[in-house]
Amino acid sequence: MSKLHILHADMDAFFSAVEQRENPELQKKPVIVGGVSLSNRGVVSTASYEARKFGVHSAMPIAKAKKLCPAGIYLPARHGLYKKVSGEIFAILKKYTPLVEKLSIDEAFLDVKGCERLYGDSIEIAEKIKAEVKQKTDLTISIGVSINKFLAKLASDYDKPDGLTVIRKKDIKEFMRNLDIDKIWGVGDVFAAKLAEKKIYKASDIWPYSLEELKKSYGKAGVKLFFLSRGIDNRDVKSQNEIKSVSHEETFAENISDRDKLFAYLFKMSEKVSFRLHSNSIKGATIFIKVRYSDFSTYSRQQSLKVAVNSSEEIYQRAKNLLIQNNLLDKPLRLLGIGVSNLCLEGQEQLNLFAEANEDQLDQTIDELKRKYGFNKISRARKLYLNND
Ligand SMILES: [Mg+2]
Incomplete structure (x- = not known):
């Protein structure tokens, strides 16, 4: 398929743009939105384009940002507000096609194949989305249009902010x-x-x-x-309700029997699963694990919960119990896997009276950083165990 039917839509400097919209005095000024707190030990979540001119960028320690841009306006992140605006933007995206794959709070892939009769070709659809986002939220969004996800994402990044870039087959x-x-x-x-x-x-x-x-x-x-490297990518755009489960597994270079080491891996994988669930605003009510031994025999076990979860800590604890209770750690492991199924949209799960709000909040902050940083640089203390060996 070489038709231009994939869009990647990405809000421009989302958090700081929202802050600038909320307070006109901040417009055209270097605005830096930090993590939960603005302590010097925190990191930058989003820097406005004005702040980027000073060399400030996402994931940079606040202390460093303040050295580069002492006159910057430093604001704590207001996740509730950004989530609300994000909801408005996704409502616009979903008008144009049901195939919207949410990557994060401000970023999504769209497959507009079959929607052309209603809204015009993919480039016209991109123009309409940009105009509607601007009109309804007073914010700008950059869109890349191409024949696959990889190229569409490169395209949206090409001419930020407020960009619309098309990569046709002949341009690849x-x-x-x-x-x-x-x-x-x-x-x-x-x-x-x-x-x-x-x-x-x-x-x-x-x-x-x-x-x-x-x-x-x-x-x-x-x-x-x-x-x-040749611009070839044939992954499909997957909307939330097409995702049946979210899982992660790792095959080890050498078989592992050390439980602490296995639990550290398990935690790292729980974080990845949790991150993907959060990114899609979904939760899961079944936790499953998979192990493989050196003789390639493979076992899996699962547990269903009364209430769907998506925090890394809950996923980790359940998975750990499954491993222990089923005596699956008695032999060295060649592979360890963890996943969540039985999915539902956030907000549609039964109210969990015992849920710890703090856990969710912490995960959310880690998710934000991971989006900016990539997985390997940010994690909670338990993962340090892996980095040290
Ligand atoms: Mg963005």
């Missing part, structure tokens, strides 16, 4: 040629450093390598790189 090669390798999905700092050893800095530096060579050197990540 030129667009990819000079793209920095770390803009490719799955290429983080560590992988980028490995690639730099081979003088691979741009997407086009991948082109001379065969699929087999990349697979041999980098495994699955190499295969992904082969296709993405």
Whole structure:
């Protein structure tokens, strides 16, 4: 399929833009929205474009931001307000197609295939969405239009703020040629450093390598790189109600029997699952785990809850109990997996009288940071155990 039917829509400097809208005195000024508190130990959630000129960016420690931009206006994040505005924006997006995949509070993929008769082609739809968001919320959104998710996301980022960029099939090669390798999905700092050893800095530096060579050197990540560096990506846009379960599993380089180490992995995976549930505003009422031993025998167990959950702590505790109660840790593990199914939208779960509000709030803050930072840099204390070995 080479039709331009995928859109990636992303609000511009969302939190600080909302603050600037709420208080006209903040317009055209460097506004920096911090995490829960604005202590010098916190990090920047969003910097307005005016603040970015000073070198301030997301995930930067507040203390550093204050050095770079002492005259900046520093505000604590108001998540309730941003969530409300986000609801208004998603209501607009969902008018144009039922296929909206929420990536975060201010970002989504849309598949507009089949919606053209109602609203015009994908570029016209993007123009209409931009105009409607501006009119109804007084905020700007950047949209990328292309033939797949990967290219649409690159396109939305290309001309921020208030951008509308189209990458057609004939433009792909030129667009990819000079793209920095770390803009490719799955290429983080560590992988980028490995690639730099081979003088691979741009997407086009991948082109001379065969699929087999990349697979041999980098495994699955190499295969992904082969296709993405050519702008090939065939993942579908998935709306919330198409997601049946959210899970994560890891195969270890060496079998692990140390329980503390396994629990640390389990916690890290619970955070990933929780992050994806939060991103889609969903919760799950069934927790499941999967283990595989060195002889490849594989077992899974599940537990259903009265009330759906999505906090990492709850998912972790249930999964840990499943492992212990079923004596699944008596032999070294080759693989460990965790997941949540039986999903429902947030707000549609039964009221949980015993839920701890703090847990949810903490997860929300961590989610915000992860969106900006990527998974590997932010985690709660338990994960440090993994980083130290
Ligand atoms: Mg954004």
